[in-house]
Amino acid sequence: MKTRKRLLWLMAWVLFFSLAFPTTAWGAVVDVEADSYVLMDADSGKVLLAKNEHKRLPPASMTKLMTLILAMEDLYKGKVDLKEKVVASENAWKLGGSQIYLEPGEEMTFEDMVIAIAVGSANDACVAVAEHLDGSHEEFVKRMNAKAKELRLKDTHFVNAYGLPDPDHYSSAYDLALMARYALCYPKLLEFTSIKEYNLRQGEFKLYNTNKLLWHYPGTDGFKTGWTNEAKFCLVSTAKRNGLRLICVVMASPQKGGNFRDSMKLFNYGFAKYAYRSFFAPQSQCGLVSVGKGTNDRVEAICTQEVGASCLKGEEKNITYKRSLVDYIDAPVKKGQKLGEIKVYNSGRLVKTVDLVAYRDVERCGIWKEITKAMSKIFCL
Structure with a gap:
């Protein structure tokens, strides 16, 4: 009887730790505070570590990754040119949150607008780009959801192009990792999201990339941070070392800077355990x-x-x-x-x-x- 009780207690403790902490085949435990996350091998799409990866959560400004994807698709198809002028509307001007303070009728190149999204997380630039590409913000959002369906994102739905909270605006860590993997098809997108600092308006307005891993974690070259009171601190990022490219998504990290700390822990695990052999x-x-x-x-x-x-x-x-x-x-x-x-x-x-x-x-x-x-x-x- 005592042996049976001990066995039951042991099984209970094993179940508790398996639910409380992410483990791997190596038996390693990664101390991550985020409510949900994914570490993915970009080459194969294999998930290396995950927790609550299909949980629907507010993505905040990580939403802009899909906005950038559609902008790059149109660029690569020749539907728009980098030096093409984009005119800000009143809808873009009146939007709150992170912004570059566009004035109604103000003109910027498509390139500057996209960089403002990629580097400065500008909500107003998202609306300006959306209207320029599809005629209205609403039509652009329809295309975002169509693209999500095409990529088979089962836990994603968009209400806007910038990520301000809405009950019907959500995604998951796994879906965002799939988005990031698809985004790698567009080298220009990676180029824009790796810019640390950028001058707008002939240097009158300076942008600093919100993704601090670009400074603090060697090999990082994308993608987007996210924060709102509802979403907490989030980050979808990618880093490459010695040919191995990893994608990391953390959602709802409770502490300021926790999205960066959690991501570095996950990246450290991936680069410590895995390698990439390249032939061509x-x-x-x-x-x-x-x-x-x-x-x-x-x-x-x-x-x-x-x-x-x-x-x-x-x-x-x-x-x-x-x-x-x-x-x-x-x-x-x-x-x-x-x-x-x-x-x-x-x-x-x-x-x-x-x-x-x-x-x-x-x-x-x-x-x-x-x-x-x-x-x-x-x-x-």
Whole structure:
């Protein structure tokens, strides 16, 4: 009977600690005060640590990550130009919270407006950009929710583009990590969120990035802080060291600065336990393909993204790759045309597939060019 009681007490204590503290396969405990968080491997999307990751909470200004995503999508599609003028409306002017104090009718470039969002967390700039891209703030918010659905964010709904509180405005740590992973598709977004200081209005108004990890945690280059009384202290961030990129989201950290302290603890855990083995950087040449009937005899095959994978430290040798590439293709060849792929494995298990594509166009040559090429080959023989 005593043995049974001791066993029950032991099981109760184990259950208590498993609920109270996040643990890992290593048995490690990370002391994080945030109500909800996620640490994710950016390359694979694998969650390395988490607590209440699907809990719906107010995201505050982390909302602006989706605003920036849509702005970058339109930029990369050519729907807007960085030097294009954006005119502030009265709706933007009258908005409260963090702002750059836009006046009705004031003009700024699209680039300055986006940087004001990324660096200064400007609510008024969010409205100005939203209206410029979609005609109204309301239409832009519809697009935000459509994008959330496209990314399969199950615990996210937006009411505005800037993050001021509303009962129907919420997200989760996991959803924000997925947003951050998608945001990495746009290098310009990462460039903007890594700016520490920026001068607006010919230096009359200076912005300081609200993400203090940029100063205090090496490798950090994104994304957005968040704070309201309801949301408490929040941060969605990313850092990269020795090829390993991690994404961290903390929500509802109770103490001022706690969002930064919690994030650093989670990042420390990730960089201590995991490594990244890289074989080819993005856009690297990974082979040559012979081209028939073309203006060139060969075309370079490049990888569309980094070829490599993350793993536990000490197990890098388990990461391998296999390349498959066509030997020959007839012209015309279009830039970006798929020519093969590289498969990356971890201990024999497929973890990633990267397309190999043509680096440039190769036009089909005319009949006289073909004859000339054929004759030159004959005489060379």
